[in-house]
Amino acid sequence: MSNPPFTSSSQSSTSSSKPIPSLSSPVASSSNSVSSLSTFGTPTSRISKKKPIGLDISKSILKPTRAAPGLPDSNGNSNENGFSLKDERSEADRLREEIANLQLSSSSSNSSKSFSNNNNNNNNNNLSLPDSPINSNSQHSDSSTTNSISINKKKINKKTSSKHKDKDGEDLVKDEDLEILDELGAGNGGTVTKVWNKKRNCVMARKLILVDAKPSVRKQILRELQIMNDCNSPYIVGYYGCFPVDVHVGIVIELMDAGSLNDIYRQNGPIPIEVVGKVAEAVLHGLMYLYDVHRIIHRDIKPSNILANTNGEIKICDFGVSGELINSIANTFVGTSTYMSPERIQGAPYTIKSDVWSLGISLIELALGRFPFTDSQDQEDQDQDSETEDEFDEDATLPLNTQRPKISINNNKEKRKSKGVSLAGGGHTMSILDLLQHIVNEPAPKLFSRKKQFPNEAVIFVENCLFKDPGQRKSPQDLLASDWISKSTITQEDLKVWAQSTISKD
Numbered sequence: 196m197s198n199p200p201f202t203s204s205s206q207s208s209t210s211s212s213k214p215i216p217s218l219s220s221p222v223a224s225s226s227n228s229v230s231s232l233s234t235f236g237t238p239t240s241r242i243s244k245k246k247p248i249g250l251d252i253s254k255s256i257l258k259p260t261r262a263a264p265g266l267p268d269s270n271g272n273s274n275e276n277g278f279s280l281k282d283e284r285s286e287a288d289r290l291r292e293e294i295a296n297l298q299l300s301s302s303s304s305n306s307s308k309s310f311s312n313n314n315n316n317n318n319n320n321n322l323s324l325p326d327s328p329i330n331s332n333s334q335h336s337d338s339s340t341t342n343s344i345s346i347n348k349k350k351i352n353k354k355t356s357s358k359h360k361d362k363d364g365e366d367l368v369k370d371e372d373l374e375i376l377d378e379l380g381a382g383n384g385g386t387v388t389k390v391w392n393k394k395r396n397c398v399m400a401r402k403l404i405l406v407d408a409k410p411s412v413r414k415q416i417l418r419e420l421q422i423m424n425d426c427n428s429p430y431i432v433g434y435y436g437c438f439p440v441d442v443h444v445g446i447v448i449e450l451m452d453a454g455s456l457n458d459i460y461r462q463n464g465p466i467p468i469e470v471v472g473k474v475a476e477a478v479l480h481g482l483m484y485l486y487d488v489h490r491i492i493h494r495d496i497k498p499s500n501i502l503a504n505t506n507g508e509i510k511i512c513d514f515g516v517s518g519e520l521i522n523s524i525a526n527t528f529v530g531t532s533t534y535m536s537p538e539r540i541q542g543a544p545y546t547i548k549s550d551v552w553s554l555g556i557s558l559i560e561l562a563l564g565r566f567p568f569t570d571s572q573d574q575e576d577q578d579q580d581s582e583t584e585d586e587f588d589e590d591a592t593l594p595l596n597t598q599r600p601k602i603s604i605n606n607n608k609e610k611r612k613s614k615g616v617s618l619a620g621g622g623h624t625m626s627i628l629d630l631l632q633h634i635v636n637e638p639a640p641k642l643f644s645r646k647k648q649f650p651n652e653a654v655i656f657v658e659n660c661l662f663k664d665p666g667q668r669k670s671p672q673d674l675l676a677s678d679w680i681s682k683s684t685i686t687q688e689d690l691k692v693w694a695q696s697t698i699s700k701d
């Protein structure tokens with residue numbers, strides 16, 4: 196069963212003629228943006244795995260969507276925390292602001308201690324901030340004082356800045372203040388839960404990373420994670436703090452209430468290609484921010500690390516800030532990254548171009564609603580809507596003249612029917628080695644489907660992400676300047692309505 200393509204302008208006007216009382220401004224007041232948005236899918240239940248993305252946007256708007264506590268519902272009504280869709284700022288922005296205020300009040304009112312590195316106690320306008328939770332013990336013994344109130348950014352280096360202390364010098368996010376509400380998901384390294392911060396009266400996401408490391412390593416991990424303190428971008432999931440949890444590490448981050456793009460496509464079917472374009476744009480901005488500002492390469496771009504919220508924001512998470520954490524997890528890691536570029540599989544060092552490859556694979560996955568390298572026989576077995584061979588979208592992402600991946604020299608029917616190893620995160624059915632071999636030896640997948648036509652600009656964009664030679668592969672900057680991204684007409688409001696439509700109603 197194919198998903199209807201994005202609607203034409205005539206469909207748009209039909210849907211926009213319906214009243215949309217449930218959304219407060221700015222969506223409702225912007226008739227243009229509403230009509231352009233006709234494009235997005237109807238809400239689908241989380242129970243159903245493969246409901247088509249429908250067309251009737253007005254229905255999706257009218258039906259109430261489940262808003263996480265701390266976030267507005269689809270009617271734009273404030274929930275118990277007083278947030279509303281009318282308020283353009285996201286919950287993360289609000290929290291950031293609160294944190295900034297706390298820092299200022301801390302620096303102006305708490306003149307008893309200065310934790311700045313320069314150890315001076317004259318009134319030279321340096322900001323004195325409490326140190327990070329990790330460094331605080333040693334730094335707190337510093338008795339130098341200051342009355343400074345203005346922010347001298349240069350003085351706030353990575354080691355001394357902390358957005359996570361309140362005016363009493365207490366951690367802004369403490370594990371004991373978090374009440375577990377719901378499980379959001381689990382990955383190879385740990386579990387993520389939705390939590391209520393009793394002290395701050397808001398919802399957050401708490402990720403428990405199972406590292407089982409000795410205290411010195413854990414301390415080092417927590418220290419390294421502090422770099423996330425300084426990450427401040429609308430394309431990066433907000434970070435609120437981290438702490439040891441037994442022998443493990445807890446990280447508290449912004450709750451993205453529409454979940455990961457992996458969850459979204461698995462529960463709602465393929466993501467409309469126009470939205471996929473905005474996903475590409477957000478990820479590229481996030482990658483560029485991480486690299487340009489912090490010299491960080493993400494290293495793990497995949498749909499489960501791209502998150503969306505009902506404000507229509509798309510952000511990336513889980514980037515490789517902590518070498519120690521990567522090492523610790525690698526010790527217990529049972530999966531493998533199936534989004535890895537050919538050069539990485541062959542042992543070349545990571546570059547930002549490796550992230551670009553992973554982005555290309557992820558985009559195909561989102562647009563098709565399945566992992567690009569899925570074995571077609573298995574896929575066919577699972578696809579109840581495919582009744583004839585013709586209808587089935589066999590190896591859709593392989594080059595047109597390729598029937599199926601040559602997964603081994605002795606490829607035969609028996610082999611084809613083998614389910615192979617089911618890889619984590621994508622319902623993958625090739626064995627890991629077959630897959631890695633395939634990525635290295637076979638042509639790169641393409642954005643292609645027998646069932647649906649994708650815009651040429653999107654096809655070219657993905658092609659540019661998936662040059663097997665990293666030298667030929669485009670940089671994030673070039674990709675952002677491409678036609679697909681620069682000519683997109685999808686607005687933030689459109690994304691907001693789309694994201695809300697993906698939330699389950701039960």
Ligand SMILES: Nc1ncnc2c1ncn2[C@@H]1O[C@H](COP(=O)(O)OP(=O)(O)OP(=O)(O)O)[C@@H](O)[C@H]1O
Pocket residue numbers: 379380381382383384385386387400402432448449450451452454455457458499500502512513530619620
């Ligand atoms: N900030 C968040 N807000 C909402 N849901 C989240 C958040 N972070 C993670 N999740 C959910 O939790 C799931 C598990 O995340 P986690 O990072 O532990 O593993 P993963 O990325 O799915 O897999 P892997 O461990 O293989 O990288 C995600 O797929 C997503 O559904």
